[in-house]
Amino acid sequence: MGQTYRCSTYLDKGGTGKTTCTAHLGVALQQACDEEVLLIDLAGKQSDLAKTFGLYEEVQADIESEDDFPNVATTMEENWTNVSDLLDDPIDELVYETDEGVDLIPAHPSLDALDADLGNVDDAQERYHRLREFLDDYVDPLDYTVVLLDLPGVANNVSYNGLWATESVVAPVQMGPLEFEQARGLEKDLGGIRDSxxxxxxxxxxxxxxxDRRTNLDAEVHEQFLEEFGDVVGPEKIVASQAIRKATNEGRTIFTLDEDELSKTAREAREAFVTNAEELLTRLNQ
Ligand SMILES: Nc1ncnc2c1ncn2[C@@H]1O[C@H](COP(=O)(O)OP(=O)(O)O)[C@@H](O)[C@H]1O
Ligand SMILES: [Mg+2]
Incomplete structure (x- = not known):
């Protein structure tokens, strides 16, 4: 049995590309690196990852027909162990297959209530450890090479469960002064979690x-990132590409685009995702 690496996509901010990067790094790891990948969406009820893989209607229909038990939130509820004992194959009921090779455990509306419930768990060890236990017991035996978690863009009990469960964090950042400070803040927060x-x-x-290659600001801030964070900065920048927005709105990643459909920027973005995915795999292997 091989090792399963776990990695969270996280930054304490919305709109930086967490979901987009989780999906595209996942598909790059699956298709270009030939690894088995599971994505887990903890990022809230919008079910953005299901949308990105064209599964939104199916997931929504399951929720509306109440065929949504168990779901990702259930795995972190107090009675999960009792519940899972009653199910034949709990993991099979949680995982959806996508058209792009990666598997997905989608988000669920009850993640909101779960966040509040976790807040009532007195013991911090238990409050933040539930997802780790679920992954240890139910996901590791499935032999995925990489499990990527898409975390909420806020520090809350659910994102903490994600961070507690994973050894590695990938943080998509735009090249701005504010984002630079946020990256510093993230390093500090993770240090706090390690120490405390x-x-x-x-x-x-x-x-x-x-x-954005057209502005000096992006190049300048990128330099600043390299000075401060060195090798932690991913090897390739992901350019802003209309094709990414368009494809994900259509329920797919840019890896589904045919060669002749690829604009120059889309091709560049796709190659960058592959290079970053390969580098991520190398780092996870170390
Ligand atoms: N490299 C990119 N090029 C173009 N659009 C992008 C890129 N990365 C993200 N986006 C778009 O930016 C918006 C926010 O991205 P998203 O991944 O949802 O961020 P988050 O999950 O951090 O909130 C989405 O509309 C997404 O399509
Ligand atoms: Mg998101």
Whole structure:
């Protein structure tokens, strides 16, 4: 049995490309690196990852027909162990297959209530450890090479469960002064989690995203990122590409585009995702 690496996409901010990068790095790892990949969407009820893979209607229909038990939130509820004992194959009921090779455990509306419920768990060890236990017991035996978690863009009990469960964090960042400060804040927060709780979690990669080659500012801030964070910065910038927005709105990633459909920027973005995915795999292997 091989090792399963776990990695969270996280930054304490919305709109930086967490979901986009989770999906595209996942598909790059699956298709270009030939690894088995599971994506888990903890980022809230909008079910953005299901949308990105054209599964939104199916997931929504399951929720409306109440064929949504168990779901990702159930795995972190107090009675999960009792519940899972009653199910034949709990993991099979949680996982959806996508057309792009990666598997997905989609988000669920009850993640909101779960966040509040976790807040009522007195013992911090238990409050933040539930997802780790679920992954240990149910996901590791499935032999995925990489499990990528898309976390909420806020520090809350659900994102903490994600950070507690993973050894590595990928943070997509735009090249702005504010984002630079946020990246510093993230390093500090992860340091705090390591020191206060003994959790072995570190910033594995800052991923320059939505990069604009036409402005000096992006190049300048990128330099600043390299000076401060060195090799933690991913090897390739992900350019801002209309094709990414368009494809994900259509329920797919840019890896589904045929060669002759690829604009220059789309091709560049796709190659950058592959290079960053390969580098991420190397770092996870170390
Ligand atoms: N490299 C990119 N090029 C173009 N659009 C992007 C890129 N990365 C993200 N986006 C778009 O930016 C918006 C926010 O991205 P998203 O991945 O949803 O961020 P988050 O999950 O951090 O909130 C979405 O509309 C997405 O399509
Ligand atoms: Mg998101």
């Amino acid at each position: 709780y003994g959790v072995d979690v570190a910033l594995e990669m800052l991923l320059p995203n939505l990069y």
